[in-house]
Amino acid sequence: xxxxxxxTNNPYTKVCDHQSTxxxxxxxxxxxxxxxxxxxxxxxxxxxxxxxxxxxEEPRSLNLWLGTDANSRNILSQIYQPLFRRHPExxxxxxxxxxxDPVFNEKEMSYTVTLREAKWSDGSDFTSEDVLFTxxxxxxxxxxxxxxxxxxxxxxxxxxxxxxxxxxxxPSAVFLPRVMTxxxxxxxxxxxxxxxxxxxxxxxxxxxxxxxxxxxxxGPFMLHEYQKGAYIxxxxxxYFFGQGQAIGNxxxxxxxxxxxxxxxxxxxxxxxxxxxxxxxxxxxxxxxGYIKDLEKNSDIDLHYNKKSALYYLGFNLRKPPFNDKVxxxxxxxxxxxxxxLDRILQNHGNPMHSIVPAGNxxxxxxxxxxxxxxxxxxxxxxxxxxxxxxxxxxxxxPPVASDGSLTKPSDIQMPSGEKMEKFVILTPxxxxxPKRAFAGTMIQEWLRQLGMPAFARPMAFNxxxxxxxxxxDFDAFVLGYGKLDLDPDYLSSFFSTKNDKPxxxxxxxxxxxxxxxxxxxxxxxxxxxxxxxxxxxxxxxxLEDVPYYPLYNPHIIEATVNKxxxxxxxxxxxxxxxxxxxxxxxxx
Amino acid sequence: MAKPGYILLKLVExxxxxxxxxxxxxxxxxxxxxxxxxxxxxPMLTPEDMAHLIQQMGLDRPMWExxxxxxxxxxxxxxxxxxxxxEPVATIIADKLKWTLLLFTTSTLLAAxxxxxxxxxxxxxxxxxxxxxxxxxxxxxxxLFIPWFALLLLWILGFKWGLFPLGGVLTPALWISNASVVAxxxxxxxxxxxxxLTLFIINLGSYLLLMRSSMLSVLRxxxxxxxxxxxxxxxxxxxxxxxxxxxxxxITSVGLSLAFSINGGALTEQIFTWPGIGRELIFAVSNNxxxxxxxxxxxxxxxxxCANLIVDLLYAWLDPRITY
Numbered sequence: 001x002x003x004x005x006x007x008t009n010n011p012y013t014k015v016c017d018h019q020s021t022x023x024x025x026x027x028x029x030x031x032x033x034x035x036x037x038x039x040x041x042x043x044x045x046x047x048x049x050x051x052x053x054x055x056x057e058e059p060r061s062l063n064l065w066l067g068t069d070a071n072s073r074n075i076l077s078q079i080y081q082p083l084f085r086r087h088p089e090x091x092x093x094x095x096x097x098x099x100x101d102p103v104f105n106e107k108e109m110s111y112t113v114t115l116r117e118a119k120w121s122d123g124s125d126f127t128s129e130d131v132l133f134t135x136x137x138x139x140x141x142x143x144x145x146x147x148x149x150x151x152x153x154x155x156x157x158x159x160x161x162x163x164x165x166x167x168x169x170x171p172s173a174v175f176l177p178r179v180m181t182x183x184x185x186x187x188x189x190x191x192x193x194x195x196x197x198x199x200x201x202x203x204x205x206x207x208x209x210x211x212x213x214x215x216x217x218x219g220p221f222m223l224h225e226y227q228k229g230a231y232i233x234x235x236x237x238x239y240f241f242g243q244g245q246a247i248g249n250x251x252x253x254x255x256x257x258x259x260x261x262x263x264x265x266x267x268x269x270x271x272x273x274x275x276x277x278x279x280x281x282x283x284x285x286x287x288x289g290y291i292k293d294l295e296k297n298s299d300i301d302l303h304y305n306k307k308s309a310l311y312y313l314g315f316n317l318r319k320p321p322f323n324d325k326v327x328x329x330x331x332x333x334x335x336x337x338x339x340x341l342d343r344i345l346q347n348h349g350n351p352m353h354s355i356v357p358a359g360n361x362x363x364x365x366x367x368x369x370x371x372x373x374x375x376x377x378x379x380x381x382x383x384x385x386x387x388x389x390x391x392x393x394x395x396x397x398p399p400v401a402s403d404g405s406l407t408k409p410s411d412i413q414m415p416s417g418e419k420m421e422k423f424v425i426l427t428p429x430x431x432x433x434p435k436r437a438f439a440g441t442m443i444q445e446w447l448r449q450l451g452m453p454a455f456a457r458p459m460a461f462n463x464x465x466x467x468x469x470x471x472x473d474f475d476a477f478v479l480g481y482g483k484l485d486l487d488p489d490y491l492s493s494f495f496s497t498k499n500d501k502p503x504x505x506x507x508x509x510x511x512x513x514x515x516x517x518x519x520x521x522x523x524x525x526x527x528x529x530x531x532x533x534x535x536x537x538x539x540x541x542x543l544e545d546v547p548y549y550p551l552y553n554p555h556i557i558e559a560t561v562n563k564x565x566x567x568x569x570x571x572x573x574x575x576x577x578x579x580x581x582x583x584x585x586x587x588x
Numbered sequence: 589m590a591k592p593g594y595i596l597l598k599l600v601e602x603x604x605x606x607x608x609x610x611x612x613x614x615x616x617x618x619x620x621x622x623x624x625x626x627x628x629x630x631p632m633l634t635p636e637d638m639a640h641l642i643q644q645m646g647l648d649r650p651m652w653e654x655x656x657x658x659x660x661x662x663x664x665x666x667x668x669x670x671x672x673x674x675e676p677v678a679t680i681i682a683d684k685l686k687w688t689l690l691l692f693t694t695s696t697l698l699a700a701x702x703x704x705x706x707x708x709x710x711x712x713x714x715x716x717x718x719x720x721x722x723x724x725x726x727x728x729x730x731x732l733f734i735p736w737f738a739l740l741l742l743w744i745l746g747f748k749w750g751l752f753p754l755g756g757v758l759t760p761a762l763w764i765s766n767a768s769v770v771a772x773x774x775x776x777x778x779x780x781x782x783x784x785l786t787l788f789i790i791n792l793g794s795y796l797l798l799m800r801s802s803m804l805s806v807l808r809x810x811x812x813x814x815x816x817x818x819x820x821x822x823x824x825x826x827x828x829x830x831x832x833x834x835x836x837x838x839i840t841s842v843g844l845s846l847a848f849s850i851n852g853g854a855l856t857e858q859i860f861t862w863p864g865i866g867r868e869l870i871f872a873v874s875n876n877x878x879x880x881x882x883x884x885x886x887x888x889x890x891x892x893x894c895a896n897l898i899v900d901l902l903y904a905w906l907d908p909r910i911t912y
Contacts, residue, residue, distance in 0.1 A: 050761065058863070066674045068628075144637035145630070205644040209674040228683060229863025231760035260760050265861040268739055272747045273754050462622035462876070465629070481629065490631045504635045 051256045051565055051584060054270045054282040055263050062215055062226065064183060065143060066208040070483075074283055075232060075261065077578055079121075079217030080183035083113060083131070084176055087248040088571035088579045091362060091486055093176045094248045097126065097184060097218060097241070099162070102176070104526070108167065109154075111175060115162040118241035120186050121222040126241075128158035133187035137194060141204045149178040171524045173531050177487035186216040220254045220582050232261040242582060255585035256565070271559075274300060280565050283576045286557045288346040294559055303558045305574045306359030310352065311436065311480035312548040313425070313443060314468070318509040321420055322476060326391040328546040330384040332371035334446040337551060344438050345554055352550035354539045356488050359553070359572040363488040365536040368543035378406055381449055388450070391415060395451050409451030422453040423475035426467065429458040433480075439551060440478045470502050472509065478551070483573060488535050492519035495538075495547060510547035563587060598900065602893045609889045614658050617878050623647060624671040624876045645671055662886070668879035672872070677883045681865065685850065687757060688857075688864035691780060692849035695787035700842040702788075703795020707838075708831050710796065711803035722796065729793030738786045738859045745782060752782045755861035783860040787853070791845070798841060803834040840899050847895030850888060 059072035067076055083098040095101060097118055102111040118126040137143065138150045152175070154167040168175065197206035215223055218241060221234040235258055242252040262279060264270035270282045271290050275297060286294070286302070294300050313335065315322035322328055337351035350358060354368045372380045385400050392415030399409040412420045427440030440456035447454035459467065468474050484490060493499060496519050499506035515538060522534040542548070556574040566587050569579035625633075625641050642648050646657070661668055667677035710722040746754045753759065757779050763772065806812065807830055815825045854866040865884060872881035 060672060061674050063674060068630075142637075142640050144634075144641060145632045148632075148634045148637065202644045202646070204640065205669075208644075209669050211675065225764065227758070227760070227763065229687065230756060230758050230763075233760065233764055260764075262756065262760065263861055264755060265858040265867070269742060269755050269859065269861065272742065276747055276750070276754065278754060460621070462620070462626055462874075465626050466621040470626070479629075481631065485632065493631050501635070503638060505631055 049256065049586070050258045050260045051281075051581075052260045052262060052279040054273055054279040054284070055261050056265075056267070056270070056284045058229065058263055059232070061208075061212075062223065063208060063210055063212045064185065064215070065141075065204075068145070074576065075223075075234070076183075076215070077219070078221040078234060078259070078581060079215050079219045079223065080185065081218045082181045082183055083115075084180040085578075086177075086181075086486060088250075088569050088577065090248075091360070091572065093180070096247070098180070102166075102180070109169075109171065110165050110167045112159070112163065112165045113180075115164065116241050117162065118218045119239035120188070120216045120218055121237045121239055122216055123239055124186070124188060125161075126184070126186075126218050127161045128164045129161075130184055130187050131164045132156050132158055133191065134182070134184050137185065137190060138182070140194065140198060141207055143204070146182050149174065150182070153179065171526050173523055173525050173528075174487055174489050177485070178489070184218070189216040220252070220578065221259055224258075229263075231263070234259040234261070250569075250579065250583060252582040253585065254582050255567075259581065274559055274561060277561050277563065279561070281560045281568075281575070282558070284558075285554075285574075286559050288348045288557070291348070291557065299561055299563050301560050301562045303560065303568065303570055303575050304348070304555050305558075305570055306350070306357070306572050307482070307553055307556045307574075308357050308360055308484045308486055308572050309480060309482050309553050310355060310357060310484055310548075310550060311439075311552050311554070312352070312355075312478070312550045313439075314477045314479060314508050314548050315546070316472065316474050316476065316509060317511070317547055318472060319475075321414065321423060324391070324415075325545055326387055327393075328549070329371065330387045330450070331443075331447060332546050332549045333375075333384040333387065334372065334380045334450060335443055335549065335551070336372070336377060336380065336446065340439050340442060340552055344435050344442075345552060348557060349552050349554035352553045353543070355491060355494070355542055355548060355550055356535070356539055357484065357553050360484075360486055360488070363486075363532065363535050365539040367536075368540050370543075371549075377446075380446075381406060384450055388412070397451075399450050406449070409449070411453060412451040420453060422455060425454060425456045426459050426464055426474055426477040427456055428461050428464060428479070432461050435552075435554070436478045436480060443478070468507050469504075472502065472507070477507075486572070489523065491535065491538050491542070492523060495519070495542060508547035510542075510545065512541065512545060515541050515545075595901070598897055602897055606889060606893060610659070610662065610886060611655075613882050613885050614655055617876070617881060618651060618654070620876070622876055624878070627875060658882070667883035667886075670872075670877055670880040672875050672877040672880065677879050680868065680880060681883060681887065684863060684865040684868050687862060688850060688866065691783055691856075691862060691864065692787065692853065693846060694780075695784050695791060696842065696845045696849050698784075699788050699791030700795050700838065700845070703792050704799045704831075704835060704838055706792075707796040707799025708803055708826065708834070711800045711807065711834075712826055714804060719800075723800065726793040726796040726800075729789050730797060731793075732790055734786070734790060734853070734855050735859060737790065738783070738856060741782055741786055742859070745785075753779050755779075755782075755859070757863060783856055783862055786860075787856060795838060795841070799834060799838050802837050803830060806830045806834040809833075836903065839902065843895045843899040843902070844892070847892040848888070850891050 055071050055074065057071050059067055059075050060069045061067040061072055062075065064076055064080055067073065081097050083096060084093045085096045086092065087094045097116055099114045099116045102113045104111055115126065115128060115131070120126055135150060135153065135156050138146045152168055152170065152172045154169045156167070157165045159165055193207065193210050197203040197210070200206045217237070220237055220240045220242065222237045223232070224235040225233040236254050236256070240254070245252055264273060264282070267284070267287060267290070270279070270284070271294070273279045274282055277299065291302065294302055315328050317323050341347060341349055341351055352358070353370050354365050356364045358364050358366070372383065375383065382400050382404070385398060389398070394413045396410040397407060399406060401407045414420055425440050425444055427437045430437040437458050440458070444454045444456040464477065468477050468479070493505040495506055495510045495515060497506070497511045497513070497516050500509050500511060518534050518538050522531050522538070525531040525534065558574050558576065560568055560575070564587055565584045567583045567585050568575040569577060569583050571577060571579070623642065624645060624647070625638050646654065669675065670677050670680055673680060706722055710719045713719045742754060746752045757776060758772070759775050762775050767775070812825060812830055815829045850865065854870045856862065857864040857867040869881065869884045872884060
C-alpha cells in the first residue's frame with residue numbers, strides 16, 4: 001500500500017488531476033451555457049396574450065367519447081357544447097345552444113327546443129340535423145353516461161333547421177339537467193366515423209379509439225395544437241355563438257385569443273410555477289398546506305368555493321352489526337364532525353349534515369336530523385350509550401359510570417346477548433386521500449370509547465371498491481364523491497332497492513319501500529317545487545335511517561395570478577368552468 | 589471468446605424465461621383486484637354502462653381465450669390498444685420511450701464515465717484528502733432522497749435563480765412561435781438539464797464508490813506488483829492493468845442500469861413532468877390498463893434479458909481468461 005501512496009507524487013497523477021479539473025470545468029460550462037440559453041428563451045416565452053393554465057395530468061384523450069377524466073373534460077368542455085347549462089350563480093338551467101326555454105306540451109309529452117343560429121368552428125351551421133344525429137349516436141353506440149338518460153326519449157323530430165321536438169316516453173324531471181346537458185356533436189365530423197364503427201364487431205371501442213385530430217365544436221375555443229406530453233394550445237373560436245351576447249346576465253367573450261394548457265406532475269411544482277408566474281391559474285384543488293405561503297404573495301389570489309361533494313361513512317345494512325338502525329344512529333352521535341373539520345381539514349370546509357351538499361342550495365334540506373350537534377365528547381358518548389342501552393345493548397363495564405363519568409368500557413354485547421364481533425372500517429390509503437384515512441382512524445377511536453371492537457383499515461382504492469361495490473363484503477367504509485351532479489337524482493341511484501346488487505350504486509344495501517316510492521315519483525315529477533319537497537323528504541328519511549352518515553364537504557381552493565388576467569367566475573366547484581374562460585380578460 | 593453453441597444455448601434460455609414472464613404478466617394483471625373500469629366512481633355510470641364497456645374491451649371473454657389473443661397479438665407484433673388512451677400501445681411506448689432514453693440513458697452513461705474516472709483517481713490516492721472528499725461526497729450523493737433533492741434543485745435553480753424551467757420538455761411559447769430547429773434542440777436540452785443533473789449526481793455516487801472499491805482490490809493483486817517490477821509507467825499500470833480489470837463490475841452495473849433505464853423513474857419523471865415511460869407504467873398499473881402495462885413490463889423484461897446476455901458475452905471479451 002505504501003507503493004500506492006508513493007505514487008501520489010508521481011507526475012502522472014498531476015496529469016490526472018488536470019484531466020479531472022478539465023472534465024469538471026467542461027461539465028460546468030455546459031450546464032452554465034444551457035442556463036444562459038434558457039434564460040434567453042424563457043425571456044422570449046413571456047407572451048402576454050396567452051392565458052396559461054396548469055393541469056395536474058395529461059388529458060386522457062381529446063376524443064369526447066373516451067376523454068371522461070377531469071383533465072380531458074376541462075379541455076373538451078371549451079369545444080363541445082350542450083343545449084342548456086347551469087347559470088354560475090343561480091345554478092338554474094339556462095339556454096345555451098338553445099335560444100330559449102323549452103316549450104312543454106303535456107298532452108303530447110314533448111319539449112320543443114329552438115336552437116340558436118350557431119356555427120361549428122369550421123364555419124358550417126349548427127342545425128337540428130346535428131341534434132338528431134347526436135341522439136342517434138347515443139342510441140346506436142349506447143354511449144356510457146348519456147344513453148341511460150336519453151332512453152326516456154321516444155323520438156326526436158326536426159320541425160325546421162332550428163327547431164327540434166323531443167317526445168318523451170313518460171314525464172321526466174331530469175330532462176333538462178341530464179338530457180339537455182349532453183354535448184352536441186357535428187354530423188359532418190362524426191357521421192363517417194360512426195359508419196365505419198358500426199361495421200365493426202366492437203362499435204363503441206372503435207368510436208372511442210378513433211383519434212380526433214381537429215375536434216369540431218361550437219364552444220368559445222378550438223384546438224390549435226396538441227403536443228403530447230407538453231402542452232395544448234387553444235385559440236378563440238371566431239364562430240362562437242356567445243361572443244358579445246348576454247347569456248344569463250353575463251356578457252360573454254372570450255376576451256383572450258390564446259389559452260395554453262401546461263402539465264405539472266406535482267402540486268409542489270405547479271405552485272412554484274404560479275409563484276414564478278409561468279401560469280395564470282392551476283386547474284386543480286390547492287391543498288391547505290400551501291395556503292399560508294400563497295396568502296403572503298400579493299400577486300396571487302386565492303378563491304374559496306363550496307364543492308358539490310359528499311364524503312361519508314357508509315354502513316353495510318345487509319348484516320350485523322350495522323343492520324340495526326339504532327346502532328348506526330349511535331355511531332353517528334359519537335362522530336365529532338367539528339373535530340374532523342378542525343384537525344383534518346384545517347377548517348377549509350363545512351360539516352355535512354345531509355346527503356345533498358349545502359352548496360347545492362336549492363335541493364339541500366337543512367332540516368334533517370342532526371346527530372350530536374353542539375355536544376361535547378362526553379355528552380356524545382353518554383347520549384350514544386343511552387340510545388344503545390335502551391335498545392338492549394349491554395356491557396360488563398359500561399362506558400359511563402353511575403356517577404356520570406366516562407370509563408374504559410368492556411366489550412359491547414348485542415341485544416341478543418352475543419358479544420359484538422370485531423368489525424372493520426375500510427378507508428382509502430393515506431397516500432390516496434389522507435383526509436378519509438385519518439377520518440376513519442378517528443371514528444375507530446370514538447367507537448372504541450363506546451366499547452365497540454372497531455378497526456380502521458386502509459385499503460388500496462381498487463380493492464376497496466371491489467370489496468364494497470362488487471362483493472358487498474364489508475362492515476363499514478369511508479368514501480366520497482368529489483364532484484356530484486347538481487341534480488339530486490343520485491339519491492335514487494345510491495339508495496333505491498333495485499340498485500342493491502353487485503357493482504350497482506346502492507352499496508349499503510338500503511331497502512325502504514317508502515323511499516323507493518318517493519325516488520320513483522320524483523323522477524317523473526316535472527313540477528319543480530313538488531319535486532323539491534320529495535327530495536327534502538328523501539333526505540330526511542336517509543338521515544333517520546343512516547345508511548350513509550355524511551361527514552364533511554371540503555372547500556375547493558384555487559389560486560390565480562392577479563397581475564395579468566381578471567374576471568374569474570366563482571361558482572360551486574370553483575372557478576374552473578367555461579364561464580370563467582368566457583369572462584376572463586387581460587388586466588388593463 | 590464465447591462459442592456459438594454457448595450463445596445458442598443462452599438464446600434458448602432467454603426465450604424460455606421471456607415466455608414465462610409473458611404468461612405470468614397476463615395472469616398477474618387479471619388476478620389483481622378490480623378491472624379497467626372499477627376506478628370510475630361516477631354515479632352517472634350505470635351497471636349496464638359498465639358491463640357494456642367491459643364487453644367492448646373484450647374482458648367478458650373466458651380467461652383462456654383472452655390469453656390466446658394476448659399471445660397471438662404479441663407474436664404478430666401487436667400489443668393492442670390502450671384501454672385508457674385509446675391509442676395503439678406501440679405508439680404510446682415509442683412516444684414516451686424517446687424521452688426516457690434521452691434522460692435516463694444519458695444520465696447513466698455520463699455518471700458511469702465520471703464515476704469510473706473519479707473512482708479510479710480516488711482509489712489511486714487512497715487515504716489522501718482528495719480521496720476522503722470524493723468518497724464522502726459520493727456517499728452523500730448515493731444516499732440522497734430523489735424527490736427531496738429534485739425539488740431542492742427545482743426550487744434553487746429553477747425558481748429562485750430562474751436558470752432552468754420548472755419541468756416539462758419544452759417551452760410552449762417558443763415552439764408555437766415556430767422557432768428554428770437549433771432553438772428547439774437547445775430548448776429541449778435546457779429542459780433536460782435539471783432532471784439530468786439530479787440523476788447524474790445520484791448515480792455518480794454509486795459508480796464512483798463501486799469503481800473505487802474494485803480498483804482498490806485490483807491494486808493489491810500480484811500482477812500489479814509484477815507490472816511495477818517490469819518498470820512499466822504508472823500511467824500504464826493504472827489505466828491498462830488496474831483500471832481495465834477494475835471496471836468489470838462497473839460494466840455489469842452499467843449494463844443493467846442501461847437496461848433498466850428504459851423503465852425510467854416514476855418519481856423523477858413525476859417531479860420534472862418528464863413525459864417518460866416510468867410515470868406511464870405506474871399509471872397503467874394503477875388504472876388496470878392491461879395492454880399498456882403488459883407491454884411496458886415485457887419491454888423491460890426483454891431489454892434486461894438481452895443486457896444480461898450482452899454483459900455475459902462482453903465479459904469474455906474483456907477478460908481473456910474467461911471462456912464459455
